[in-house]
Amino acid sequence: MTTSTVAPQIAAFARAVRDALADLPEEERDELTEGLEADLSEAYAEDLSNTLPDPVEYAAELRSAAGLPQRQASRSGLFAEVVRAGRNTARDVLVAVRGNAAAASLLDFLAALRPFWWVVRAWVAAWCVSTAFGYSNGFVLEGGWMVGLAVFVVVSVQWGRGRWTFPSLRPAVLGERRRGGAAAAGGAVR
């Protein structure tokens, strides 16, 4: 692009608008802002009394008119960026895996083993608690701790089956899983 004839304030404004759209996929952002410098140059050359608006508000108007989601409130946090990127990657991986027959059957096989993992996590929890109380007999639980293990197994399995709910915990855990599943299903349809 020939940018030499674009006024510096127009170039800076267009850059700020693109920054405010940085959370969009690159292709989407490029499509949305292609030709922006030309349009702005003309708009602001025609009416010199015009001052450039706030680039962030401008970007918000642009994306809302384009029917794209507004930027999340946690936009500036590095942590939020990392979490979002990780979540997107996990979703992409799941979609890709679902698209591959061998990988999908492996995933189904692992899903069938879930009750086994429920028992394992109950055992890990029981072991952690017993260790915290000073019990030490390697990784073997004996005596009264067997009862503790049994309690943990029941809790773990019931939780896994969705029979018992932990109001504060469950939506956070299962909500993510469901959304991931929906995304994977969508990917499979595509």
Add this chain to the structure above:
Amino acid sequence: MDATQLLKGVLDVAVLAVVEDDDGYGYDVVRRLRAAGLEEVGDASVYGTLRRLYSAGALTSYVVPSEEGPHRKYYGITAQGRSMLEVQRKVWAEFATTMNRLLAEGSAA
């Protein structure tokens, strides 16, 4: 009444109408809309609308390089855009008739 609120609902069809006969680039479309009387229209709203109509298949787009300045992105109407415009014309005409009748003075007796 806030005309900018009303405009939001009809910007799609207004944009389609001004590119029906001639392709236009972003600011060109803004200028046509303002010349037609929609003076309040925001340029970013128009550019976003152009992009959305393009995604919906109602418009095509192409970039025209420029020797002395930045490239311009032109939009043109597609067959799908034309049929969308025809449908919207009818919808608007019916809606406008209804509203005119509803708001006509003395009709609410």
